[in-house]
Amino acid sequence: MKRSFSIFIKLFVILQSISVLCVSEEFDFFYFVVQWPGSYCDTKNHCCYPKSGKPAADFGIHGLWPNYKDGSYPSNCDPDALFDESQVRFLIKMTQVTILVYCFCLFFVYNMEQLTDLMSKMQKSWPTLSCPSNDGLKFWSHEWVKHGTCAESELDQREYFEAALKLKDKVNLLQILKDAVIKPDDRFYDLDKIKDAIEEATGFTPGIDCNIDSSHNSQLYQIYQCVDTSGSDFIQCPRLPRSRCPSRVQFPKF
């Protein structure tokens, strides 16, 4: 009886390990993708500001996407891993349910500070622009389920969002472009000058993606930077994404 119980435990452990291996797909690198909000709004001809208000005139995070060297990418890797709103929306729930119980506990105060911090950073650096106006959870959830779950071998959900926020803070792309006299002023700029400015400042060649606005202008839309599989360091891109940009692109106001 004791023996069959121990065999059962061993089998259970092996099956658990197999299931973890099945959802934690390997990948070669990340694309860290930021977007210019003015171009997003021009593409759709309109956009909606998040409930927290108009985002800053800065590049916002679109996502941190696991990729393969051959140009393909994994997606929706863990059908069981639903977006755990509590990890991002914790503040409201925590405030309502547990603040009274733990308000004298220093550990709780420390955690609250961290969680509040993450939420406000997400709103600032990863703004939703889809309509109707919302709090961003839908966009973040989409990014986690489609892309983040394919990096679960490296980062859990909270680490995934934190990694993206840290990458955003590491490189100030708007400042880099401004220093090269490339500004969001509705004027047209050489694509090569945009790429060169970023390469000179960061040491790595970026990928650039363009959109087309309602007047058929090609605009600077998204910038791709490559990141190692730990999600912490920028690297030279093993493969640049396909670009739809002509040689001169508009940098619209926002």
Ligand code: AMP
């Ligand atoms: P992905 O599937 O990760 O390539 O992201 C594409 C989806 O994200 C599309 O449905 C876009 O409309 C949406 N999307 C891109 N940027 C934003 C944004 N700033 N706010 C809300 N949705 C966005």
